[in-house]
Amino acid sequence: MSSVGVIVSPHITEKAGVLEKKGEYIFNVYPRTNKQEIKNAVEKTYGVKVTKVNIINIPAKRKRVGKHMGHALAVRKAVVSLQKGHAIELMPR
Incomplete structure (x- = not known):
């Protein structure tokens, strides 16, 4: 699956803002993607190094x-x- 078809959108909430300060970001993703596809898509789209991916269904x-x-x-x-x-700069300051 291409990196375009993995990430739906960034999930922007107050809790996501708190996690952003810790270096963790939340994204809405398509249901059939796995952790490796998500990691590759974020690294390719945003040009960063991902250390861990957790999924919430x-x-x-x-x-x-x-x-x-x-x-x-x-x-x-x-x-x-x-x-x-x-x-990652998700929201302009």
Whole structure:
């Protein structure tokens, strides 16, 4: 899989901002990607050295829309740790 088809978007929240100070970044990724593909995509896209990748799978939830039941989509997130001295500028300061 190419690096374009791995990372959906950076996951920007308050918690992600706290982790960013520790050198960890959170990305929404496609469901069928593995850790090695995510590592290669981040290194190629942002030009940094990745030391560790953790994956979080959030299952789909059933949601009510009026009288009909639907579902919220499942989400897969990757927490990427970078080598000391490397950083990614996700949000302009």
